[in-house]
Amino acid sequence: MGNFPILSFITFLPIVGMIIILCLPKNQTLVMKSITLVITGIQVILAGFLLYHYNYGMGGINNPATFQYIEKFRWIEISGFSWIGKIKIDYFLGIDGLSIPMVLLTAIISFVATLASWKIDKAVKGYFALYLLLVTGMMGVFVALDFFLFYVFWELMLLPMYFLIGIWGGPRREYAAIKFFLYTLLGSVFILLVVIGLYFSTMETMIDGTKVFTFNMLSMMDTHNFVATGILSPMNPHNLRFIAYIALFIGFAIKIPMFPFHTWLPDAHVEAPTAISVILAGVLLKMGTYGILRVCYPVFPDITQKMIWWIAAFGMINIIYGALCAMAQKDFKRLIAYSSISHMGYVMLGMASLNSIGISGAVLQMFNHGTITAMLFIIVGIIYDRAHTREIDAFGGLATQMPIYTGFTTLAFFAAIGLPGLSGFISETFVFLGGFAFETIRVITVISTLGILLGAGYMLWTLQRIYLGTVPEKWKVLKDLDFREYAMLVPLSIIIIFLGVYPSSMLNLMNSSVNAMVKFMMDSKALYGSITGF
């Protein structure tokens, strides 16, 4: 299996599925659903295969030799324009400890979300075709190592998302879809600017000794590759690295979403169909933090060190602001959306710690938030399917009516508030331990622990308002879970419990990479100091 291009396969398999679905006649909805399910199922298996053959010792981050499952060949090459030289874009895929949890997450969440889409009955063909395209885009972002390719996948995922919200969404779907689209596009524009700026600032040495401009992310991380006069080159005394960093960061921060760029999230979530909410919260939000870790950190280690306090501070704001906003919501789904904002704050706080414990916590939190929030959105979807309302105060006493459903809900809620034994606890603990160890952000970390309290507050309050108490007469007709819903909730519950009891399985996976990242950041402190010094 050595040369089997498994990453390309896992990325483009959904496209194949999409083509098949497009060829099918319109009324074959069951076949379409089955195809999507099979394709995402194969993705899960392939992701499992990746995991099985993953070498835990290889770090990745900035060293191409320690990436795994690498696929690299020239994708686009144009020569002849004298002022640019050679344009070359590589098709460069590979994974390390940062991306493999995300690849696993994407595969799992896509599979679960396919099940969640089972009840779609409007324009089924279009839905599943777009859905599979979306899956390709998401997977691609996590495996691409060429910045241009990364950007292509980043944009690729945007378009289907727009349609999925805009066509299959709730009553205000157009508004939400356009808001989502414009917001994300704004972020993309920032990213694109920086991509181009970096392209003209880095030159890669080819095998034959010539130097060409490059989009290769890993080359951008090596200071030797910077052109002395490039606008984003640290050697250039008039460089624009600071501005570029801010732009890039905002580009990713919109996706996280970081306060104050978060308002698209509640709207998009409320209007999106369940499956899309699951994808949105489970995978898309991780792209922001993943992008920061993958690009902002190693490409701009000098600026990152300067901005670290701000990253942590915004993380703290996200945690507390999100939690307080969630407390005031009346719509169940909106509440979960705000809780998502709050939980992503932990990721930012962990990233800002710049030590192994904190960053491990952050990456773990990305994975855990993916599974937990996916579960929460499925839970909202289930109740919305049955009751056609999400008003929290309209419910009560569902524990009597739907005991098993309530059991799963309780599990998910407890995981979300960081109960030990469930996965959220370890990641939050690691984030806090890491943050506390870093003197610059120690105070912020201590303040952020308030989030634990507020989180418990709104979650338990919601639990009480919806599930406890007595059942109103009109909800006495609600049925408990069916088989499909079990199939969605059980795997996620197992992951949540498993990672809560045995977090090492995931931590070992990312250990080398996180260490490599921390080492890189430490080394670069001195390195960049010496470069900019003269």
Add this chain to the structure above:
Amino acid sequence: MSIYDIIFYLFATITLVSAFFVVTIRNIVYSAFFLLFTFFGVAGIYVILGADFIAMVQLIVYVGGILILILFGVMLTNKITNVQIKTGTSQIIPAAIGVGLFAGILTATLVNTPWRKIDNSPLFPTTQGLGLMLISEYGVVFELLGILLLIALIGAASLARK
């Protein structure tokens, strides 16, 4: 002047002269017959160039297939009993100037290009080599061509049946 050269000039002359008649003669049936000679000439040139297999294919496909097709086309679209079999020409003068200039510039280019000189390599049978290439290196293309021919066959049949 070796025998090789003589044969070349012979075939070149046959080719070009008959091609000239193909495009100038007014009677379409004569044209078709001159085309036959052109194809023969080209086949001869192939032989000189050491492409024995291609030469055979040229004869079989072009002479045996395409030419017959064209003749059928002529028959089906002209009532032979009519004297209509002669066809007209148009815009001869601009065409002649254009084509003359084109030929001139091509010739000038190829004369002025410093071609690498390679000694005449010994000739050898090519059929086996071609066969191997067709099923290995160009296997997919070969298959695709097969499909293409099939499609062309079906397409032609359905078009003609309309």
Add this chain to the structure above:
Amino acid sequence: MTEFNLIQIAIAILFLPLVGFAFVLFLGKKIKSAYLVEVGILILTFLLTAVLLFNKLYWFADKNIVSEFSWISYKNIAVFGNISIDLGFLLDNLSVIMIFTVALISMLVHIFSIAYMAGDKLYNRYFAYLGLFTFSMSGIVLTHNILMMYVFWELVGISSYLLIGFWYEKKSAPDAGKKAFLVNRIGDIGMFSGIMMLFNTYHTFTFEKIFAQMASGTLPFNSEFWLTVTGLLLFCGAIGKSAQFPLHVWLPDAMEGPTPVSALIHAATMVAAGVFLVCRIFPMLTGDALFIIAVIGALSALIPATIALTQNDIKKVLAYSTVSQLGYMVMALGVGAYKFAFFHLITHAFFKACLFLGSGSVIHAMHHEQDITKMGGLKKKLPLTYATFLIASLALSGIPLTSGFLSKDGILQGTFAFGSLTGYWLFPAVGFVVAMLTAFYMFRLIILTFHGEPKNKEKYDHAHESPFVMAMPLVVLSALSIFIWYTPNPINADAGLFLGKWIKTPSLSVPQNARYSFMKTDLVPEGKAENNRDISNEVKKEGTAEGKEVIYSEAYTEAMHHAHYPAMFLSLFVALTGIVFAFVFYYWKKISADKLARDIKPFYKLSFNKWYFDEIYNATFVTFTMLSSRVLAWFDNTIVDGIVNGAATVTRMISFFTGRFDNIVVDGLVNLMAYLSGFIGLVLRRFQTGRVQTYIVLVVFSLVIILYLFKTF
């Protein structure tokens, strides 16, 4: 029995209840009698703890058995170096005695619940939750590191949440559960911050390693001040869990849960976990920290005791009494009377569990009537309950021949000694006042419930003595409230094995000059202070091996000795006074309680309304949080989103103007261009013959031109 066997037993003790939990939770619906499995498991667990207790105390009384494995490990990482987060067991005398207590009470509560909860529609679920609780509580007790303790700490919190809110259809029950959990979380945040401090300093969570490093001079941020802060932050966890002032408000509300749960969780075991935590971290508490702990303990002892005087709900009285007693223990720890605090923890667990189960029996008999003003005369109807209740009450009041007398006397003795050594006489004063108040409200409770005339005749007539499964636990627990189990000498606790041999104050890891003056190790001569730490380390080893007390100075031992009899007689005196007053007020009715209440109305109302803690908290913290959440949500919806939408509106306006501009100016230009190209097209049209051949001629000409331009000759 080897050490390894003991560890195996401990593992079984920990996980058996979890198995029970899972079994009953998943199969409870299908198998009606699944709860019997849970009860059976608990009996088995109890037997195992008995085996563990006996073997540990008999064979390894002076040894701490530790077994651990690495849960998460990091090698050679920046900032931290090598880290191994271990999970493991620590079996010392403290933990085996505690686990025995937990298992025993848990088993009795399980048995009691069989009858008490009969007929509940979620009968099996209830036992599942009890199993989860027992598992979590065992975890706290058995673990050897602070992180795992925190893990089980939270799990205990959640099982408490589930059990308090067990009757979730009542609004008040989930409210109380939520309140309990959130108030606990406040304390947990403090505790977690303390854990972060510890980890940041020592890069490990294991108690022994932390203490060892501390003894060798490593301190958080290299300052004794921060060591104090760390200790207090960890103590915050205990404040939450043990319902200490100012976070005590959740415990009375927690009485919404089923009464056996109150007995198990909110009286005997879980709330004692806070005290247990302080016992565990005792070696790292500085003098300053201990003093603050003592103050909080004193406040928690005093305030709830005054509240308990006027409450009418039988369980509320007991709840406030619990808070008060926990405050006692905390105060004892604060003044350095470690042994007696733990002793009181154990004795209190038994007699308070007995009281709660007794009250459960009463409530059961009275068909869920909890108001003591509506009871009365139950002595005849419930003779067994009355007898056990009385014994437990005597123990709580500190009457001789009971266990409570011994432990309470020890605590008072400790505060007395502390007062005489440091001059803070307020602590013993509070202790005695509380002792009197305790005796008073307990006998008020007994008199109103069991004596006098029945006030609710109908319910009284239906009342009947509880069945065997409910009576048996009462008898066992009241038997355990007798002195004989702890010491052969009813007035000297030290004479027994419990305090004489098994429970010893651990040696401190705190730097000498940060300790209480009387806890400085005397063995070190003056002038060799720089060697203090090393020596104290040695002392620790030797001291434990020979069973000698080396923690306290001579002066302290002396003071304790002197304090023994005064404290004993004084405590007996105040307890009797309290009882007499109770009889005067409620039995003989010489003084009207109502009239007195009217005379001192402000005080009465203060007490009756629980010092308005709930109201104050509601008005401040809760309102503030809710208000800020509303304001922020509004801010989010209106301002942040408004800016976004505003930007959209502005863009739309601009686009409108540019649209007009586009229509008139730009489009005009375009149209002009169109006309122009139309005109040119008119000319060029002549070339458009529609015949391919013409085009080809043109192509040929163009080709000639291009070839000429790019010619290579």
Add this chain to the structure above:
Amino acid sequence: MIHIGLGHFLFVSSILFSLGIFGVVTRKNAVMVLMGIELMLNASNINFIAFAKYGNFGLQGQVMALFVIVLAAAEAAIALAIVLNIYKTFSTVNVDEIDTLKD
């Protein structure tokens, strides 16, 4: 006298190609146009084979020539079918009368 070399063959092919173009451009009959195209294809084939011999490409040029022949056959078949169709529609095969592209 120069030895026969690559130039000679290229010269033949270029003249043949030019004649092909001439035929395509001047003749009115669609079938004649087709014949012109065949000439052009043959010219290109001569190029391929000449380069195959004088260049250093092994047999690849010949393979290409083979493909061109196959394509030519397909093209001829289709083109004649189209011509027949045109004949049925317009009753003529004179390409200058078929100028619907103009409208």
